[in-house]
Amino acid sequence: MAKATIDDVAALAGVSIKTVSRVVNSEPNVRQATQEKVQLAINELRYRPSPSARSLAANRSFLVALLYDNPNANYITDVQQGILQECRKRNYDLLIHPCNYRDEGLQDELEALVGKSRVDGVILTPPLSDMSGVIETLSALKMPYVRIAPAENHEVSACVYCDDGKASYDMAEHLIGLGHRRIGFIAGHPDHAVSLQRKKGFEQALVAHKIKQPKKLMHQGYFDCDSGREAALKMLNDSAPPTAIFASNDDMAAGVIQVARELNIEVPKQLSVVGFDDSPICSLTWPELTTVRQPIEELAQKATLLLLDELGNRASTHKEQSLHCSLVLRNSTAPAP
Amino acid sequence: MAKATIDDVAALAGVSIKTVSRVVNSEPNVRQATQEKVQLAINELRYRPSPSARSLAANRSFLVALLYDNPNANYITDVQQGILQECRKRNYDLLIHPCNYRDEGLQDELEALVGKSRVDGVILTPPLSDMSGVIETLSALKMPYVRIAPAENHEVSACVYCDDGKASYDMAEHLIGLGHRRIGFIAGHPDHAVSLQRKKGFEQALVAHKIKQPKKLMHQGYFDCDSGREAALKMLNDSAPPTAIFASNDDMAAGVIQVARELNIEVPKQLSVVGFDDSPICSLTWPELTTVRQPIEELAQKATLLLLDELGNRASTHKEQSLHCSLVLRNSTAPAP
């Protein structure tokens, strides 16, 4: 038998198609008895509304797009997971659209995706969350969107973020509390806004504790293991090496640990090492890595909730929310020697 | 201005909407001059066909779904990447649908997703690729699908896979070639069909080289670090410990390396360790892990190609393809002591 349509259901239930539509969309103003009658017919025919027809008529697709430039597999799967949690509740589906944030054609790509209005809304992750071009295109096309972890301009759209600077400050203070005074810092990729936040938080903690930070202890990294290694190599081979190193993410911290081992520097006895992100490698390194955990999945969930609310109400309640990071203390930190 | 429709384009170009449709879908039988005239109008109006209308009329959505039970973030992002590579070429979009393969309601979930025919085709990854319930549901609903890395029944549908057994055999032979005779093996999760293949390949290599494998050297693992640790602990604390350990994936191998360090067993001098998957942690462990690389992205790409071909032609050319794994030799292996 061919797929049942709304007409079949209406015929079987002995009502008009509009009534079926009402039941399907759980609209009010349907008598209980009618409701049940229709539901019965729906079940019997295994009727499923056609998304295309619905989209065409109602001008909404029940599809949201996740736009991202894959920074890291774990990050992105966490984000996807969080988004889908909310989507399932409201019968939305998720379409994923990785892209290259430095791509010249990104603007056009976005316009193509959004312009045909295949999706009802868009979710952005860093560094896209902070790209004015992207944001302006979306606004111009009146496409609802929400930003995950934007660094700035929290007011221009609905968004959800963590205070990375605060977490960074706390982590620095933790090290200082352990007696460390010479703390090396490896910054994150300069294109990611969080990099600056993490660096600032670190520096503020030093200032608060009246610690002067020599330039030699500040290094540029790129969020990958190699840049962590490079920075560590420079610092640890210096005549006045640090007693602790704060890497702006876990991959770089893993690089630091590697270098330490190669130089026969014991972690954490001679050198404390901390990272950021709480990625799976934290428990795979030796010693296990002290780090900062961001609630990525929750972040994505809240963001999605904000977006779907906006899509439902069409009340553009530009909200912003923030969540807290937490320190995860493992074995890569110890009192200063 | 409101969004341009096919009528607007037709009016501006001075042709019928059918002709516009022909141009948009690059159908034959349009005179060059007409073609250009229409294209001009399209550009001027920035016309984008409406996916919903198109779906409704043509009964195809240009959407494919990836159905998976997230085994691992890297695996899944690689798969997504591969799929999207092909999708972009043919203007398909990807909808992701993670699920729990042990969920009672999986059947219904699938039927809901597929029954409304929101998607034109489905891509399956392990362990879903081998679940008869899933496959039968898809077949019953006549939903085209392709399976990535199914373990068995390669003929029932289009599919793409690697010969894990062969790779496993080769890796075992590599260890044997280094002089190892007591090689511990940690099997993968029993629900994943590849686990058995990898185990079989390993055993076949031993048989081929006339090595008797004591039961004590065969352990059940679950693809996670902890189960690797557990197995390693048992084997390395034994009176006759192995000189090499073959873990069925990298996470377990990382666990083995940890345990070795805790027991002051030097890797690779006293113990060689190998994994499987070539995941990012391979270069983050110390020493870096020798492993097997599966061309996951290519696998996904080929699978998608197969699926989209089928969707295009509607010729159900049940093809199957296989790709090769390769050994990645790093520093965790050395001649037997």
Add this chain to the structure above:
DNA sequence: CTGAAAGCGCTAACAA
């Protein structure tokens, strides 16, 4: 090579 007409299956506005 091109076009006219008839839907695809649903929702929205309005009527009853």
Add this chain to the structure above:
DNA sequence: TTGTTAGCGCTTTCAG
């Protein structure tokens, strides 16, 4: 509380 009537914007016949 329910039904009627128009489309939504496209593709598909089938005729020219």
